[in-house]
Amino acid sequence: MITFNINGKEVQGEDGWTILEVARWHGIDIPTLCHHEALEPYGACRLCVVEVDDGRRSRVVISCMYPIKPGIKVQTDSPRVANVRRWIVQLLLDESPGAPKIQELAKTFGVTPSRFKKEGVDFACHLCGLCVRTCQEVAGVQALTFSNRGLRKEIATPYHQRSADCIRCGTCLYVCPTGAMEQLFPQLSAP
Numbered sequence: 001m002i003t004f005n006i007n008g009k010e011v012q013g014e015d016g017w018t019i020l021e022v023a024r025w026h027g028i029d030i031p032t033l034c035h036h037e038a039l040e041p042y043g044a045c046r047l048c049v050v051e052v053d054d055g056r057r058s059r060v061v062i063s064c065m066y067p068i069k070p071g072i073k074v075q076t077d078s079p080r081v082a083n084v085r086r087w088i089v090q091l092l093l094d095e096s097p098g099a100p101k102i103q104e105l106a107k108t109f110g111v112t113p114s115r116f117k118k119e120g121v122d123f124a125c126h127l128c129g130l131c132v133r134t135c136q137e138v139a140g141v142q143a144l145t146f147s148n149r150g151l152r153k154e155i156a157t158p159y160h161q162r163s164a165d166c167i168r169c170g171t172c173l174y175v176c177p178t179g180a181m182e183q184l185f186p187q188l189s190a191p
């Protein structure tokens with residue numbers, strides 16, 4: 001077992017666990033968007049940031065991918081963390097103001113739409129990858145994939161064709177935190 005500190009409290013976790021896993025095990029809340037306990041961590045949304053002091057320096061890291069180490073001091077709600085998190089929630093809200101999960105996050109962190117909010121878009125895809133990973137890791141098929149890179153990166157079916165691999169299980173629709181999946185592939189939610 002590895003012993004370290006979260007918010008001034010001594011905690012323990014098994015070697016290989018992440019800060020997020022240990023925090024949740026001990027009932028310490030860290031917000032997430034792209035994380036799902038049934039899936040491999042992906043590190044896309046950055047919402048799970050925490051501040052880690054390893055005795056040499058203090059850094060803001062993403063807790064869903066940061067492996068625990070003996071003696072580190074973790075703060076889940078320091079001023080630095082709160083600042084970064086608020087910016088992330090602001091970006092999410094400006095792009096997906098209609099998504100209930102994003103609205104809930106905004107309410108929790110006291111964020112309101114900014115003047116940069118996208119007009120006419122209520123449910124944007126944030127490329128969290130939950131749909132692609134669920135399709136591959138849970139359903140065991142490859143009906144969805146990431147296509148393109150950089151600013152043109154998007155969720156697509158292979159070769160932009162209706163995928164013959166799709167078993168219409170609907171898990172991609174279920175895990176999507178914004179409802180973008182339903183808009184991208186309305187045929188999946190059709191009866």
Ligand code: SF4
Pocket residue numbers: 124125126127128129130131132155172175176177178179180181184
């Ligand atoms: S469609 Fe939804 S689940 Fe898929 S990457 Fe976009 S936001 Fe995430």
Ligand code: FES
Pocket residue numbers: 031032033034035042043044045046047048049062063064065
């Ligand atoms: S939950 Fe950690 S980066 Fe998304």
